[in-house]
Amino acid sequence: MNEQKSISYWRGVWLEFKKDRLAIISLVLVAFLLFVAIFQDFLAGNKPLVLIDSGKYYFPVVTNHKDLFGIDIKEKYINDENSFSIFPPVKYSPTENDLFNVLSPPSADHFLGTDDRGRDVLARMIHGARVSLSIGVVAVGIALIIGLFLGSMAGYYGGKVDFVISRLIEIMITFPVFFLILTILAFTNPSIYNIMIVIGLTGWTGVARLVRGEFLKLRKTTYVEAAAALGGSDIRLMLKHMLPNSLAPVLVSATFGIAGAILVESSLSFLGFGVPPPDPSWGEILSQSQKYVDFAWWLVLFPGIAIFLTVTSLNLIGEGFRNAIDPKLKEG
């Protein structure tokens, strides 16, 4: 007993999660995607990472330099022997048109080809990752806040509060969510933020029902009763005793939720209601491919793979996570 190392709940979950190889691979993939999303400007862009011109150092990606203003750096320096510059691996900005190179297939110059305005597809995909992921995370964050609040109120207080919130959830569920989102977006300005908010505002019902059920169950446990006997306030019981014990299934559903939100954003962009141009998004690249699908296979394949892999990885992580928190489920 004395030798044994103490294991907290979350550490136990991680040890269990580690056993699922697919989930670990997925986690690495999503981590890579996060890396791409965070460092997008260092991976794709038409400004050099470092530029040395006549003894002066410039870092155009990080800061704006006055004396470079108005100069087409790429044109001027890329083959200039008197200066030294390091460009990002993809030397194109996602919004940089090149009308002489429209719809060119993958090549050494454009790794994943160009679209109908000559924009580099890889550059657009790298910059689209941040859009897709942030929409997924922020939308699910909004849904979690609403769902956790309403679900815990309904489950903790029961009675009339529960009745009202449960009916509200049922009303929300009866709406065909995707068409509701389309309708709302048709009346509002197209922007990333509106998409995040709309997906979040329509996606909280699952979390709310889950939390309500957990709270109903936990309200009856002896340790919550013991905390009440010690004089703990309602808020203390909810935040310290019930929320931590209901969080694991909520986080599982949040992982699935992020995957779902990314898919919804792609669908919206595909239908032309999504991220407004010229901002890139995976769904938006796909929607362009509609017109050229007979020959421009690179416009279909690469963003398609990106969406597929991201959504699948997130679902596999959610799956592994769910198995890790409930070992009984795995046996059945």
Add this chain to the structure above:
Amino acid sequence: MNKDNIIVKVENLKKYFPVKKGIFSRTAEYVKAVDDITLEIERTKTLGLVGESGSGKTTLGKTLIRLLNPTDGKIVFDNIDITNLNSRDLRPIRRDMQIIFQNPYGSLNPRMNVESIISEGISVHNTVPKKDRKDYVLDLLGEVGLNKDVINRYPHEFSGGQRQRIAIARSIAIKPKFIVCDEPVSALDVSVQAQIINLLESLQSTYGLTYIFIAHDLRAVKHISDKVAVMYLGKIVEIAESEQIYKKPLHPYTKILISAIPEINKKSKLEIENLSAQEIPSPINVPKGCSFHPRCPIATEICKKEVPVLLDKMSGHKAACHNV
């Protein structure tokens, strides 16, 4: 008896649970878990509370400390009427009354380590300054017989007996005056039961605690109780000094319970044994008159019609029976 000597005083306490039926959830009937109980508990003494499952003893214990709200009646704790206090006014009083639960596997939050479990009460009431809390918890661990290096462990790493010790440490951390011990040993191994009871007794003498000790058989409370009350279907049927009730049980139900204690060389067992075979009736449909009459070996006509009152049959020995 001096009035100040009474820590808990209960008058005509009732706790009914509605049973809902039908599509409109109308309340069709009630479970009378606690039905018109009047009781006094003396300071620093232990009242044993005995009865079969379903007799309402746990409900009584929880209602006494307002974990459940009474349907009717009056609860006076430490000379304060707490019957209708709201949760905010009740909070300072909760410092003085605690409960130890039957199941030590369910009573500890699995996400909290020993330190935060035990210091829960002192952080709610802020009785110990933050910097001293760890030392305070370490002292308590020693007091309940646990090793000091368990402070960072989680509940799943402990045995039932150890968990119950943690639960006891959590209860005494806020230095209460009164503790409801709700079958604190019945989920434990027999070998551990005695240790826990001894621990409870030594804590009682150290801190001058008052206990209600709930158990489902008389054997368990015999050792620790000063007074014993026997409950049957929400009512107290007999209450007396511990010695008295074992030597001279009056109510036929108490006699059956005592005969159920397994003992070597028992003679009087056979005469009432076959009468106790019946199940306890549902607390929804309590028999008319004396609720015990269908199982009673000495029942007469009056028992089917009139509810017997808890009366002094001998000095300080009360029983609710028409025929003793």
